[in-house]
Amino acid sequence: MSSLALDQLLNNKKSSSFIFINDTIRLSALPILTDVGRRALADNKSLVVLLTETSPRAWRERFPVDKQNNIYIIDCYSDPHGWDNDDEQGENTSTDDNTIRVSNIRDMEKLILSPIWKKTMNTPNCTILVDSITPLAMISQHRAYQLVKALESLTTDAIRLVVGYHSDVKLVSKTGLALQDSLNRLATVIIKLEAVKERTAFETQAALTGFVPQDTFSYLTITSNCLTKGGIAHIEWRKKSGKVQYESNGFIMPQQAAAAADGLLLVVPANQLTLEKEPEPEAMQVDTKPDPTANLSFNLTLTDEQRRTKENLVLPHMKAQQMEVEVEEEKKSGGLIYYDPDAADDFDDEDPDDDLDI
Known part of the structure; x- marks a missing residue:
């Protein structure tokens, strides 16, 4: 069928x-x-x-x-x-x-x-x-x-x-x-x-001259x-x-x-x-714009080795961020005790009994 x-x-x-x-x-x-x-x-x-x-x-x-x-x-x-x-x-x-x-x-x-x-x-x-x-x-x-x-x-x-x-x-x-x-x-x-x-002859004339005449009464x-x-x-x-x-x-x-x-x-x-051709699949358009870095006296692009070095480089702020992440992970993995003394808890090493009312 x-x-x-x-x-x-x-x-x-x-x-x-x-x-x-x-x-x-x-x-x-x-x-x-x-x-x-x-x-x-x-x-x-x-x-x-x-x-x-x-x-x-x-x-x-x-x-x-x-x-x-x-x-x-x-x-x-x-x-x-x-x-x-x-x-x-x-x-x-x-x-x-x-x-x-x-x-x-x-x-x-x-x-x-x-x-x-x-x-x-x-x-x-x-x-x-x-x-x-x-x-x-x-x-x-x-x-x-x-x-x-x-x-x-x-x-x-x-x-x-x-x-x-x-x-x-x-x-x-x-x-x-x-x-x-x-x-x-x-x-x-x-x-x-x-x-x-x-x-029709009109279309032939249009193909040769570019002018398309309109016949109002030619409905058949x-x-x-x-x-x-x-x-x-x-x-x-x-x-x-x-x-x-x-x-x-x-x-x-x-x-x-x-x-x-x-x-x-x-x-x-x-x-x-x-007698019309079937529409062909649209090909991917290639960007043909001029490259502004093409005719410079110095090089603005990176070589493959420079690109690999740049990717493997660890910057200082990256190290600090890594340390913060490790501290946060330690806090999550183990229990920690925080002591926050107040004014009445002032401890003197030279007089350990200072807090006693004698």
């Missing part, structure tokens, strides 16, 4: 109950969601898919025909506001056994959450995929958060949740806390997608959403142990697998796509 974090997440080899993918217009989360679905179906798992920006037909075309019966779709794309059939507004309709069409996307709790909950209860080994939570967030960020939180509560070791979000769509929050920040705190794994940087490039060129995934993985793993991996769709319904992404080190 590969040691790259993205490869482990796609294969669901380690604990990752809730994966939150932040994409942009330059690189969509749909290829990652599709790859997670393909690998889950290959492991005989079922898919419970909430589609808000992808048609069910386009979604099913991404998967092998023999696995279609294991895909259960909540269709919030075809007619989310019930414009096509007013008589059935507010109620879900089934187009086939594995597809439910939502005709009132505003009723998230009843028409979206309820069928997903029922399906996960009947299918304990499945993967829940949401192509984009942004359309629901445009209706209500609070209710969209509650929906994702309810889906996250359904996750187990056998059921995991993968949600896409457009991070470049800035939604105004009345409470001050945006939906993206709230879901980042709730998720087990946060993946931020970045398109591979394209070398040739490499945007081009899987054969690859993309970069910046991963923040919060483990059950409390540790947080940060890693950046590249992913690319090989040319021969791009047209296949079961083609899988190839996970590679990020520098393989960016």
